[in-house]
Amino acid sequence: MSTEEKQLYTVSIYTENNIGLLNRISAIFQRRHINIESLNTSPSEIEGVSKFIIVVNVTEDSIKKIIGQIEKQVEVIKAYYHSLDEIIYQITGLFKIKSELLFEERQIQNIIKESNARIVTVNKEFFVLEKAGKKEEVVDLYNQLSQFGIMQYTRTGLIAVTKEEMKISSLLQTFNN
Structure with a gap:
């Protein structure tokens, strides 16, 4: 698939639960004139860590740049993107x-x-x-x-888990200690 083709991606963002973070993350999409198709926030599998799931219709090049911007936010522990065929939702x-x-x-x-x-x-x-x-x-x-x-x-917004094992749990465990 050409990286210039738009498709739906889920962005999973693991964060500290801080006030104002949602505004800063949505501003990243807004500056690029990208409409958020759905948004869900919830606790993650690690106590004290929140998870955002954002669905957007963009190119792969664009989603990679967005992930880079999101990970620059101080409270963001890690961000990932997946196509719909890589998740159970x-x-x-x-x-x-x-x-x-x-x-x-x-x-x-x-x-x-x-x-x-x-x-x-x-x-x-x-x-x-x-x-x-x-x-x-x-x-x-x-x-x-x-x-x-x-x-x-x-x-609701889309909720999802990945089909492949993610190493996020061990990363989050070290964050929690």
């Missing part, structure tokens, strides 16, 4: 729908069953569905349910 969507549809529309029950969505809660007014999977699966469920009316909808 999921997103989750939540759908709030009128409860009467669950009981009156057999098609809704079939959609839920076929999509492997999970009912999180049901009350008199509404029920909430959760669907985890690839973005396309969540969007497909959205498209199927939207014809019946969705009261609220939200989805």
